[in-house]
Amino acid sequence: MPLLLLKVQGRPIHLGWLVTLRSLPAFFTRLSSDDSLARPENECLLRNLRMLGVDLKMARKRQPGVLRKSVTNEHGLVRFLQDKGASQAMIASIISRFPRSITRTEDHLKERWSLWRSIFQSDSEIISILHRSPESFFRSSDNDNLEMNIVFLSSIGIEAKDLHRLLTTAPRTFSNSVELNRQMVEFLEDVCISLGGAHPNQFAKAIISRNAYILIRSTKRVKANIEFLQVSLKLSDSELLNLLQGHGAEILDLSHENLKRNFSTLQDKLLMLGCGENDTRRLILTYSQVLFVSPARISNKLDCLTKAGIQVKQILHKPKVLDFSVENLRWRLNELSKIDYDFGKSGINILDTSRKRFEAKLEKLSACEE
């Protein structure tokens, strides 16, 4: 309501009149939500950022408030990152994607960097992660929490090698509050105990080292997935325990809905191919990654293999063939059909090899034929 405002501004404000005004709160709401009166962007800052090649549109969309700040440290940040070996383009991209990075002080940056360096051997490793995911490095301003995370994860027996992998592959883990990480670890330990496991800390450690992403999942999701697996596969406690510390650790990543969907479509598909519930169960126990494959994909792969004359039983016995892309499988099947390869007689192991080995084998087989 600019008109009203002008009038008010143009006269000496009469306190008694203002206070008795019934719409006072609404007036102030309008006052602050009026675009023309909102705190303006810092023109000087905008100029600086433009000079640096920052994508202002992107920055504005992500964290508009930063552009209105009067005190920022973009020059310090640029100097700092340049010193660590980042290119201009990298820095511009980092700021564009996570503008708040320019609010971090020199001291803060130094301290955070040295904490990361306690895990990484080189600056360039860190730079590449920063470039990949600026948010992972800059989202939290709490260096003490970062340090406590490192201490905590070490204390539960995560070794340097795994710590390194964790920070490389799931850097967000280290921006979680140490409490959140502790909750997940304790949750995993509780799962182990409730399943009758004897070594809860070993169990939690095993899952974390098998699945670097586990600590950036919610316990809600992980819990739902574990319960679903036990019920739908009718697993005994010890079977579930083994699955989880084995390949099953990765299934916990799936969104719960996707896990359910992938499971039921896989089961339906196998049913149509003449398999029973037990076959599904065994397949998942021996090759749980199958649950990662989307319905259309898995269906495609199975069709592709069975149409080439391969028995479903053979696939269930050698599920790793499902690891390969449909394109790859198709190509291999085609090559094999050219030399009249008989899967019934020779088995399907030939499909489960690296391309190099497959080609070598293929060459030998064709030579034999001639």
Next chain:
DNA sequence: CCTACCGGGCTCTGCCATGACG
């Protein structure tokens, strides 16, 4: 030498919602 078995490598961010705080 060959194969079957197995483990490991890559890499997963960018967005939104919410609560704390001033």
Next chain:
DNA sequence: CGTCATGGCAGAGCCCGGTAGG
């Protein structure tokens, strides 16, 4: 209210090669 920090979500596989054991 604006801003920051933090939690949580959606999206959805493929490939290589060491090596033990024949």
